[in-house]
Amino acid sequence: MKILGIETSCDETAAAVVESAGRRRLKLLSNVVASSVDLHAAFGGVVPEIAARSHIESILPVIDQALIDAFAENSKKTKLVPNSQLLIPQSDDLWSQIDAIAVTQGPGLISSLLIGVLTARTLAIAKQKPLYAINHVHAHPYACFITETGLNFKNQNSNFKLVEKAPQFPCLALIVSGGHTQLVLFESHKKYRLLGQTTDDAVGEAYDKVAKMLGFPYPGGPFIDQISRKGDSKKYKLPKAKLETPYEFSFSGLKTAVLRLAQKVSGHDYTFPSTGLPEALSEAQKADIAASFQRTAIETLVEALKEADEEFQPKSIVIAGGVAANQELRKQASKKLSTAVTFPDIKLCTDNAAMVATLGYFKAKTGEKPADPYSLDVDPSLKM
Ligand code: KG4
Numbered sequence: 488m489k490i491l492g493i494e495t496s497c498d499e500t501a502a503a504v505v506e507s508a509g510r511r512r513l514k515l516l517s518n519v520v521a522s523s524v525d526l527h528a529a530f531g532g533v534v535p536e537i538a539a540r541s542h543i544e545s546i547l548p549v550i551d552q553a554l555i556d557a558f559a560e561n562s563k564k565t566k567l568v569p570n571s572q573l574l575i576p577q578s579d580d581l582w583s584q585i586d587a588i589a590v591t592q593g594p595g596l597i598s599s600l601l602i603g604v605l606t607a608r609t610l611a612i613a614k615q616k617p618l619y620a621i622n623h624v625h626a627h628p629y630a631c632f633i634t635e636t637g638l639n640f641k642n643q644n645s646n647f648k649l650v651e652k653a654p655q656f657p658c659l660a661l662i663v664s665g666g667h668t669q670l671v672l673f674e675s676h677k678k679y680r681l682l683g684q685t686t687d688d689a690v691g692e693a694y695d696k697v698a699k700m701l702g703f704p705y706p707g708g709p710f711i712d713q714i715s716r717k718g719d720s721k722k723y724k725l726p727k728a729k730l731e732t733p734y735e736f737s738f739s740g741l742k743t744a745v746l747r748l749a750q751k752v753s754g755h756d757y758t759f760p761s762t763g764l765p766e767a768l769s770e771a772q773k774a775d776i777a778a779s780f781q782r783t784a785i786e787t788l789v790e791a792l793k794e795a796d797e798e799f800q801p802k803s804i805v806i807a808g809g810v811a812a813n814q815e816l817r818k819q820a821s822k823k824l825s826t827a828v829t830f831p832d833i834k835l836c837t838d839n840a841a842m843v844a845t846l847g848y849f850k851a852k853t854g855e856k857p858a859d860p861y862s863l864d865v866d867p868s869l870k871m
């Protein structure tokens with residue numbers, strides 16, 4: 488079974504194909520991501536209008552490329568017309584190999600989601616394929632179920648560090664991204680329980696806001712991750728939010744504490760504007776503040792995971808989403824948790840369609856009813 492995944496929930500236009508490769512094995516045949524992140528950097532965050540326009544420009548070429556990358560061996564005659572805005576006419580033999588389409592229905596930006604969902608609906612009708620609606624947050628951990636890559640990836644020398652064995656149930660998943668911080672206990676592909684989530688900012692959002700205070704470009708997570716290696720993470724003590732249950736999170740207080748700390752370290756009081764901080768702080772001060780913030784944020788996540796690990800004794804732990812690319816999180820989680828932890832390849836931590844195709848594969852495999860391609864609607868605040 489081969490599934491085409493389509494993802495357009497935020498600023499990445501992505502398409503990918505996955506294929507079953509035997510018991511508990513799944514092969515990634517292609518993974519195409521066109522990001523509009525550079526266009527948003529100047530604004531310090533994602534501009535929905537710009538993201539939607541970029542999706543419109545990229546969606547068809549990205550899907551074409553995903554099909555070509557996946558099946559080029561069988562379709563040597565197929566060539567992608569540069570800058571083509573139309574699906575390639577020779578694509579029928581490629582489409583005949585696809586068994587189903589999976590598309591992100593939500594959560595995300597409405598104008599971005601619409602492009603992916605309307606494209607997928609049209610293709611599902613035109614190519615007569617079943618269509619599966621995917622929850623983006625649910626899909627993130629599924630990047631860990633991909634065990635190998637197809638032949639073409641080897642030809643392209645694309646290195647993916649994939650899991651040797653797919654995670655086992657019960658599986659504890661920490662999903663950490665720019666929009667979400669959730670701890671979920673999966674009993675099976677279909678049965679899962681949300682143990683807790685953030686009550687305010689997502690951890691990735693806190694990374695991005697702290698990065699902005701320190702004058703780093705958007706998205707700030709990777710910069711904080713890098714610069715923290717040069718700083719002293721024990722230099723400053725920052726508060727950790729205490730909530731009613733151990734599995735709920737709050738990062739907005741930490742963000743404010745970092746602002747107050749940065750103002751103080753720069754020699755000013757709380758009235759000093761955050762926009763002046765990048766100039767007022769030295770590189771060494773920024774590195775110490777970034778490292779102290781990162782240690783506190785990551786310890787908070789790992790402490791919650793440790794508690795859930797002890798309470799629920801899962802067979803596997805998965806950490807996924809953009810923040811799962813973080814080196815400190817990878818280090819602390821691997822050191823402090825007794826159950827083996829799996830992370831997706833770095834390229835599959837941030838938004839991609841491979842995770843969408845993979846969840847679609849399991850939906851198809853477990854007999855879930857496909858969506859109606861004539862009526863599937865986007866849901867910007869879709870819950871798990
Ligand atoms: O999963 P993702 O691509 O998009 C959402 O679904 O939100 O996650 C993007 C988030 C951004 O907040 C970005 O700053 C963060 O992931 N991120 C990181 C790292 N790489 C990306 N945060 C910390 N360390 C990183 N290395």
Ligand code: ZN
Binds near residue numbers: 623837
């Ligand atoms: Zn995401």
